[in-house]
Amino acid sequence: MSVSEGSASADVFWRSKDGFEMHLQLGGDSATDVLGEAHSALTRIKKAGGAPRPHRNGAKENKSTADAPDCPVCHQKMEYREGEGRNGKPYKGHFCPDRDCEGEPVWIND
Numbered sequence: 001m002s003v004s005e006g007s008a009s010a011d012v013f014w015r016s017k018d019g020f021e022m023h024l025q026l027g028g029d030s031a032t033d034v035l036g037e038a039h040s041a042l043t044r045i046k047k048a049g050g051a052p053r054p055h056r057n058g059a060k061e062n063k064s065t066a067d068a069p070d071c072p073v074c075h076q077k078m079e080y081r082e083g084e085g086r087n088g089k090p091y092k093g094h095f096c097p098d099r100d101c102e103g104e105p106v107w108i109n110d
Helices: 031-047
Strands: 002-004 007-016 021-028 050-052 079-084 090-095
Touching: 007 031, 021 031
Parallel strands: none
Antiparallel strands: 002 007, 007 021, 007 050, 079 090
16 A cells, blocks of 8 residues: 555455456545545455455465476476466466566466
């Protein structure tokens, strides 16, 4: 959240259960106004079935991430992700956490 004289703003990132990501940019006259608006928006999103976007820093590990391979290029532990591509096709795989790395994803085929 950023606050300047007479105004405040916050960026909120959220993902629905079906993978739709939302980026809310909220603003108001005070931090209290913005936090109230954010709380109200997040309450509505949760009621509709949304969940926070997964952490990128590995703080939330699941079984698939714990057993993830190391990136063959930069040797960092890869992150497990699954979702639906733009073409509507579901995917699962391990991805390098460094977006600038040229390591290829390791796809999981069920």
